Amino acid sequence: MLDGYVSYALVYTEQTRRIFVIVSPTRGRFVLTKECATEGCRCIGCFLLEATVETDDGPYSVLDLEGGKQVQDKLFAYRFTKPGQMFIDALKHQYADYRGPITIAHLNKLFDQPNALLMIDRADDGTFTHSYVSSTVAMRVISRGCRATPHCPCIACRIVDMAYAENPDNIVPTVDISSSRGTPDGKLLLPIWIDDSIISALLSRDPAIRHSFTPNFFESPLEQIFYELALLDLHLYPQHRVGKYRLDFAIPDKMIAIELDGHEYHKTKYQRTHDAQRDRWLFGQGWHVLRFTGTEVYKDIDRCIDEICKLAKVERLSPRPLTRID
Known part of the structure; x- marks a missing residue:
């Protein structure tokens, strides 16, 4: 610490x-x-x-x-x-x-006293595990399975991409990559010199902070809520295109498609038929399709995230809030 x-x-x-x-x-x-x-x-x-x-x-x-x-x-x-x-x-x-x-x-x-450290460790499968420790957060893993690709949606890559303004003319990266250090066991340490309270609140799933890290292209509040609460555990690509279809969310390297249906009873017969055809086509391409209703997400979003993590074979990393979303 x-x-x-x-x-x-x-x-x-x-x-x-x-x-x-x-x-x-x-x-x-x-x-x-x-x-x-x-x-x-x-x-x-x-x-x-x-x-x-x-x-x-x-x-x-x-x-x-x-x-x-x-x-x-x-x-x-x-x-x-x-x-x-x-x-x-x-x-x-x-x-x-x-x-x-x-x-x-x-x-x-x-004085070499960063407020926080982001630690990167390369796994045997070539992916990266990120851990975080700060003046207010004990050492914890915040991301596994990162492939460090452009626009990676994992929470660690989002923190690396963050910046803050010391003044209107001076934008400073949150993570000081230029001061990185290696450890004897092969890990990479990236210091964070600024106040870490925003990152700590984000990792604690503070709703006042989560909104600042959410893209503004979601088609419904349900998608936005789901993304905000799942981003600490899953590398979700929103509005991901596969063939002629656009998925609500995807984990491409795991071939997992996630669809949120809102209120199913509001769908027309055509919409239900279209969804069934799309699911069959995705299945034929090797994709696993998980569909969740709005009721499932609002009532017990952690169960939904647990189900996705189990299929993706990833361990949940975020603290669990109350299961019901008010």
Whole structure:
């Protein structure tokens, strides 16, 4: 498990003064003081360098001074210790915002403390297994059977494709592929330096987050709901074409077609005949066709996902919510 959110103190030393800046994921970036006289000064910056916090295990320094690192000429950065976070939380004064170029992402990289890691392991069959660990999510497998093809719909490839905006002119990939590292046992580690709360919520099937990862070309709310709740377990290709037909969902490498019928009693005789002809044609091409009614999906979507996973011979990875969709 990774450490929790880390805050930093920047100390810039000029000829006649020192400037102290706090960079915190909880309080933002602000100038603590820029009037430190360095010699014999008792400003809040000097206090920060000397302060300790009493804990049950004894006193702890607010800053990890021995682990400080040089950021630029005359500019050093120090991590706050875990007890030292109390120093930041106790600050009441409204300080001026720091508008310099140093961000929490830069400092995390400097101190090699990513907020999350995506771990990739190649299986014996040539597919990839992805695991995820972060400051809020314990190590867990999030995807199996990934073939790393273009537009792969697995949740790990979606995370790799994510980006966020530090500002309108700076779009940053969520996963820092350029800083990847190999492990002695052949796994690949990809760091994530940004706040991982959105990814953690997605992996927990938070409905407020799921909608942001859903394509907007579904023909019905039923298809959208199904996709949102199944994407953590299944590599689903929506609106997949096979011959002259378009499937609601497909797992092409497993030759599995998934059709959602909504309310079956609303179908005309022609529609039912057309579906039967299509199912027979797909069967003749080697496809397995699974059909679910709207009632099945709304009443017990986890049973539907379980059935697909069993046919596809994949293990379910997502936590199970309540079975009924309200």
